[in-house]
Amino acid sequence: MAAARPRFLIIADGEFGPLTSKTANSCIRYFPERVVAVLDRSHAGQTVQDVLGFGGSIPVVDDFEPGLTRGATAVLVGIAPPGGRLPPEWRAWLKRALVHRLEIWSGLHTFIGDDPELGALARERGVRILDVRKPPAELPIADGRAAEVDAYVILSVGTDCNVGKMTAQLELRDALVRRGHRASFVATGQTGIFIEGWGIAVDAVVADFIAGAAEQLVVQGAADADIVLVEGQGSLIHPGYSGVTLGLLHGACPDALILCHQATREYIGDYHGRGPWVRIPPLAEVVELYERAAAPVRPTRVIGIALNTFDLDETRARAAVARASEDTRLPTTDPVRFGSEPLVEAVVREALATR
Amino acid sequence: MAAARPRFLIIADGEFGPLTSKTANSCIRYFPERVVAVLDRSHAGQTVQDVLGFGGSIPVVDDFEPGLTRGATAVLVGIAPPGGRLPPEWRAWLKRALVHRLEIWSGLHTFIGDDPELGALARERGVRILDVRKPPAELPIADGRAAEVDAYVILSVGTDCNVGKMTAQLELRDALVRRGHRASFVATGQTGIFIEGWGIAVDAVVADFIAGAAEQLVVQGAADADIVLVEGQGSLIHPGYSGVTLGLLHGACPDALILCHQATREYIGDYHGRGPWVRIPPLAEVVELYERAAAPVRPTRVIGIALNTFDLDETRARAAVARASEDTRLPTTDPVRFGSEPLVEAVVREALATR
Numbered sequence: 001m002a003a004a005r006p007r008f009l010i011i012a013d014g015e016f017g018p019l020t021s022k023t024a025n026s027c028i029r030y031f032p033e034r035v036v037a038v039l040d041r042s043h044a045g046q047t048v049q050d051v052l053g054f055g056g057s058i059p060v061v062d063d064f065e066p067g068l069t070r071g072a073t074a075v076l077v078g079i080a081p082p083g084g085r086l087p088p089e090w091r092a093w094l095k096r097a098l099v100h101r102l103e104i105w106s107g108l109h110t111f112i113g114d115d116p117e118l119g120a121l122a123r124e125r126g127v128r129i130l131d132v133r134k135p136p137a138e139l140p141i142a143d144g145r146a147a148e149v150d151a152y153v154i155l156s157v158g159t160d161c162n163v164g165k166m167t168a169q170l171e172l173r174d175a176l177v178r179r180g181h182r183a184s185f186v187a188t189g190q191t192g193i194f195i196e197g198w199g200i201a202v203d204a205v206v207a208d209f210i211a212g213a214a215e216q217l218v219v220q221g222a223a224d225a226d227i228v229l230v231e232g233q234g235s236l237i238h239p240g241y242s243g244v245t246l247g248l249l250h251g252a253c254p255d256a257l258i259l260c261h262q263a264t265r266e267y268i269g270d271y272h273g274r275g276p277w278v279r280i281p282p283l284a285e286v287v288e289l290y291e292r293a294a295a296p297v298r299p300t301r302v303i304g305i306a307l308n309t310f311d312l313d314e315t316r317a318r319a320a321v322a323r324a325s326e327d328t329r330l331p332t333t334d335p336v337r338f339g340s341e342p343l344v345e346a347v348v349r350e351a352l353a354t355r
Numbered sequence: 356m357a358a359a360r361p362r363f364l365i366i367a368d369g370e371f372g373p374l375t376s377k378t379a380n381s382c383i384r385y386f387p388e389r390v391v392a393v394l395d396r397s398h399a400g401q402t403v404q405d406v407l408g409f410g411g412s413i414p415v416v417d418d419f420e421p422g423l424t425r426g427a428t429a430v431l432v433g434i435a436p437p438g439g440r441l442p443p444e445w446r447a448w449l450k451r452a453l454v455h456r457l458e459i460w461s462g463l464h465t466f467i468g469d470d471p472e473l474g475a476l477a478r479e480r481g482v483r484i485l486d487v488r489k490p491p492a493e494l495p496i497a498d499g500r501a502a503e504v505d506a507y508v509i510l511s512v513g514t515d516c517n518v519g520k521m522t523a524q525l526e527l528r529d530a531l532v533r534r535g536h537r538a539s540f541v542a543t544g545q546t547g548i549f550i551e552g553w554g555i556a557v558d559a560v561v562a563d564f565i566a567g568a569a570e571q572l573v574v575q576g577a578a579d580a581d582i583v584l585v586e587g588q589g590s591l592i593h594p595g596y597s598g599v600t601l602g603l604l605h606g607a608c609p610d611a612l613i614l615c616h617q618a619t620r621e622y623i624g625d626y627h628g629r630g631p632w633v634r635i636p637p638l639a640e641v642v643e644l645y646e647r648a649a650a651p652v653r654p655t656r657v658i659g660i661a662l663n664t665f666d667l668d669e670t671r672a673r674a675a676v677a678r679a680s681e682d683t684r685l686p687t688t689d690p691v692r693f694g695s696e697p698l699v700e701a702v703v704r705e706a707l708a709t710r
Contacts, residue, residue, distance in 0.1 A: 109561065116597040142595045144632055206464065207565050208558040210598040237651035239605040240496045246591070247598025277499055278652055292647065296592035297633055 006033050006074035006103055009067030011093055015079040016040035016051055016060065018310065022162050023107055024078025026191045028055045030170065036070035037061045038078070039093070053310070058304035064096055074103035076194070077112075086110045091118070098122050104129045105191025109204060115169055131143050132193040133201040135213065142211035147253035148299055149222035151184075152351035155254035156232040156306070157290050159261040159280045161241060164336070165232040166192050168260050168306035168343075171335035173229050175344045186217045188248060192231045203244045205232055211251025218252050227351060230254065236289055238268050239277055249290070250297045256350055257290055257300055258343060259283065259328075262308040263320035283328050304346045305332040361429035361458055363390050364422030366448060370434040371395035371406055371415065373665065377517050378462055379433025381546045383410045385525065391425040392416045393433070394448070408665070419451055429458035431549070432467075441465045446473070453477050460482045462545025464559060487548040488556040490568065497566035502608035502653055504577035505704035510609035511587040511661070512645050513634045513635045514616040515623050516596060519691070520587040521547050522663035523615050523698075526690035528584050530699045539580035541572045543603060547586045558588055558599045565599055573607050582706060585622025587611065591644055592633055593623050604645070605652045611705055612645055612655055613698060614638065614683075617663040618675035638683050660687040 010028070012021040016038055027036055028048055037059050038048055044062035048055030061067060073098040077090075086108055094112065097104055098121045106112045106129070113119050113129040122129045146153065154172075156165040169185055170192075176183035185192070187199025198220075200213045212229070221228040235316050236243030261283060265277035280286070287302045294300045305324050309317035317337060325332035332340035365383070367376040371393055383390055383403055392414050393403055399417035402418050403410030416422060430452040432445075441463055442504065452459055453476045461484070462469045468474050468484040477484045501508065509527075511520040524540055525547075531538035540547070542554025553575075555568045569585070576583040585607050589596030616638060622631040635641070642657045649655045664672035672692060680687035686697035 105688040109563065143593060203561075203563040205562055206558075207560055207562045207599045207602065208464065208596065210562050213593055236601070236648070239499060239652045240566055242605045242652070243562065243598040243600075243602025244562045245598075249560065250594040250597045281651060289647070289651070292644070293591070296636060296644070297594045297597070 005034065006105070007071055007326060008074050008076040008105070009064065009072035010035055010038045010076045010078040011090065012038055012040050012078040013090070013093070014040060014042050016043050018052055019162065021079050023191045023194070024076070025052055026166065027060065027076060027078065027194055028052065029167070029226045030195045032058065035193070037067040039064070039067065048290070064093070064100065067098060072102060074105055076103065077106040077108060083175070086112065086115075092117055095121060096189045098125055098127050101125055101127050103127060105194060106131050107133050107201065109133060132190045133204040135200060135205040136211075139205060139209040140212040140216060141208065142215045142251045144215075144253065146215040146251060148216040149219060149228070151222035151226050151228045152256070152347070152354060153218055153222070153230060153252060153254045154256045154258060154303075154347060155230045155249065155252050156258045156260050157245070157249070157302075158232055158235045158259070159237070159283075159286055160235050160265060161238060162269060163260045163262045163265065164306055164308040165260045168258055168335050169229040169231050171340045172258070172343050172347065175229055176341040176347065179344065179348075181227055181348070182225045183227040183229060184221045186221035186230040187227055188214070188217065188231045188233055202248055203241065207243065210247025214248045214251030215253070222280065227347065232260070235268070236293055237280070237286070239278060244294060249294050253298045254300050255354060256303040256347070258304050258306055259287055259290065259302045260306045261286075261324070263317070263324070264311055283324055287328055287330075302328070302330060303350050304343045305330050306343065307332055307334050309334045309337055356363060358660050360389065361460070362426055363429050363431040363460070364419065364427035364457070365390055365431045365433040366445065366568070367391045367393055367395050367433040368445070368448070369395060369397050371398050372406055374517065379431070380548045380551055381521065382408055382431060383407065383413065384435065384446065384522070385550045387411060387413060391427045392422040394419070394422065419448070420581040423455060427430055429459060429460055429644065432459070432461040432463060440459050441467065441470075449473055450476060453480055453482050455659045456480055456482050458482060460549060462488050462549065462556065464488060477663070484609045487545045488559040490555060490560040490564075494560060494564040495567040495571060496563065497570045499570075499608065501570040501573040501606060504574060504583070506577035506581050507584045507611070507702070507709060508573055508577070508583045508585065508607060508609045509611045509613060509658075509702060510585045510604065510607050511613045511615055512600070512604070512657075513587060513614070514592070514638070514641055515620060516593060517589050517624060518615045518617045518620065519661055519663040520615045523613055523690050524584040524586050525550070525611070526695045527698050527702065530695040531582055531702065534699065536582055537580045538582040538584060541576035541583060541585040543569070543572065543586045543588055557603055558596065562598065565602025569603045569606030570608070587615070590623070590634070591648055592641070594633060597683050608653045609655050610709060611658040611702070612661050614642055614645065614657050615661045615663065616641075616679070618672070618679070619666055638679055642683055642685075657683070657685060658705050659698045660685050661698065662687055664687050664689045664692055
């Protein structure tokens with residue numbers, strides 16, 4: 001998979017936006033040069049920059065043809081609806097893609113390759129369907145091997161889904177590598193796998209194997225690195241996904257945590273349209289919640305805060321960073337906006353202290 | 356499934372014992388009249404009573420034939436090895452069962468019906484293979500519906516696996532029903548499903564759907580009951596299974612918890628042969644850990660302790676119950692040994708208080 005460098009037409013029909021198309025947006029942030037167009041009829045005619053505030057002149061188109069004429073060799077399913085299931089109206093798009101011999105890259109829970117019609121069509125045309133959420137056939141039950149790697153392991157955790165846990169770790173990895181450290185990023189979700197070319201979507205494994213999958217990934221990530229940055233998932237206070245979060249925390253046996261939060265978010269994301277349900281506690285309480293949950297299995301500490309301030313102006317963003325740092329007494333930054341330096345310094349200091 | 360009343364030959368070869376064959380033992384406890392024999396070559400010639408201390412004169416046999424001559428109509432896979440995978444040496448037994456037209460009931464993660472050889476043989480012979488751990492095809496992401504049922508919902512939680520979370524709830528259900536209450540038991544694991552005839556093995560669903568499965572089960576269990584007793588799974592401090600435990604806690608939205616513990620256990624079960632790893636904290640700390648983990652989503656309280664004292668003499672068992680009650684200031688009993696009355700009273704009092 002790492003060898004493949006397709007050029008993507010991203011499908012995000014009706015959903016393309018800063019908060020609604022997480023997978024699409026992260027792919028655009030990390031490999032814009034490989035995205036030829038985004039298909040969303042509701043934003044057709046605009047650029048990606050117009051819709052997201054980044055991404056430059058990549059066009060948003062209203063049909064497959066403009067993508068094809070721009071040289072797309074693959075379709076990337078760029079939204080992850082709750083539950084990850086394939087919306088029925090997308091079937092026609094995907095059939096058309098396969099008929100045009102475009103690869104399909106998907107992170108949905110419903111495996112497109114297992115669909116009788118689409119799978120058969122792909123085989124008939126000799127086109128590859130890549131269901132990145134499909135877990136490996138054999139996974140272990142966690143047995144603590146992740147605690148025994150020599151590398152310094154850091155897991156990002158969050159107050160909610162979609163607050164920047166993957167982005168914080170990718171930015172931190174890049175900053176550490178620029179400083180000359182051997183740092184690896186471990187993808188635990190579909191978007192991270194799209195970006196890195198390897199990993200396991202831990203939310204898609206059979207529940208008994210969440211921690212085992214995390215452990216296997218940490219061991220793999222530590223093979224050639226001194227610092228392993230594991231992408232977190234969900235939140236300990238998210239009623240839908242907390243099991244995945246705790247399994248990842250106990251399986252990865254991290255030496256340290258980085259807590260990620262979106263500065264303006266007060267409630268777990270308006271979830272299944274039911275309105276506010278779970279109020280996000282003060283950050284210092286969330287820090288304590290994660291440290292307490294980890295402690296009986298393997299003690300760990302939050303060593304920094306990654307604050308997502310995309311919807312604040314610069315003055316308010318700087319104030320939010322200062323306030324979070326004051327509330328938690330921890331190094332804080334918005335890694336996308338203000339760089340990862342405070343987190344890099346915390347990581348290097350802590351990693352050295354544990355040698 | 357509820358209609359089927361097979362007579363079982365239980366396979367527990369090499370593993371039959373008080374702590375090693377959980378599924379077998381629970382089936383024997385709850386439907387001894389339907390068990391014709393247990394197959395374990397290492398204990399052949401003894402009775403189930405000899406090996407477990409209960410179960411009466413059911414024989415332990417060294418081959419299929421004695422089971423067949425006693426009228427077995429089904430084979431029950433009575434051990435659940437770590438990871439739930441089918442030990443290769445069992446394949447021959449299961450083939451022989453199918454050839455003799457015995458149904459196979461299995462709670463393994465590896466679905467026997469999906470095995471090319473065994474599945475084909477079963478279809479060829481027209482014999483049913485029941486993989487009770489196979490999850491339903493469509494599950495929801497949890498959205499809080501479990502919090503809205505009228506019934507009083509109680510979840511059993513534990514310090515570890517295999518401490519009595521299912522048994523505590525089955526005993527409590529029976530005691531409440533004897534007192535005239537409309538109480539239902541909700542099975543969340545393979546043994547509970549064997550006993551009750553319905554349920555979902557929540558450790559076998561895709562990780563994103565743990566809480567959704569719990570929620571769906573609670574809604575179903577509340578349809579005809581005022582008190583719903585949900586079987587807990589794993590432990591918040593068990594590194595392999597904590598994700599399932601937290602997903603169940605957040606998905607079931609229980610009004611109350613019953614904490615289950617084996618009095619003499621100091622460490623999470625000697626796990627994968629790696630020796631002691633996670634020390635079980637004092638019970639009062641475990642109570643706090645569960646209440647804190649639930650609180651951000653939906654506050655709940657531990658209202659009683661179910662203590663498993665099977666390996667203590669009567670004097671020591673009574674002392675252990677008294678000590679646990681003193682440490683936690685909560686009603687405590689060993690439901691199997693001393694009855695469920697203290698828990699029944701706590702449940703009825705609390706359920707009335709919330710009306």
